[in-house]
Amino acid sequence: MIKSQLIQRIAARNPHLHHGDVERIVNVILNEIVRAMKDDRRVELRGFGSFSVRYRKARMARNPRTGE
Structure with missing residues (x-):
């Protein structure tokens, strides 16, 4: 659900x-x-539910489309 749907x-x-x-x-x-x-x-x-910020170490990732 997006915000506009919630509002509606x-x-x-x-x-x-x-x-x-x-x-x-x-x-x-x-x-x-x-x-x-x-x-x-x-x-x-x-x-x-609850919302909180979790800090994580940076990591290398790749784009599945380009392989980069």
């Missing part, structure tokens, strides 16, 4: 909310998750 579903289930308001709410929530992760904080949404 929320708006459809909440006809008392304007589509633009739903879009702003979703954007605020997602922006706050991103901001917290940029500050190396963990975000937990009970009953859904």
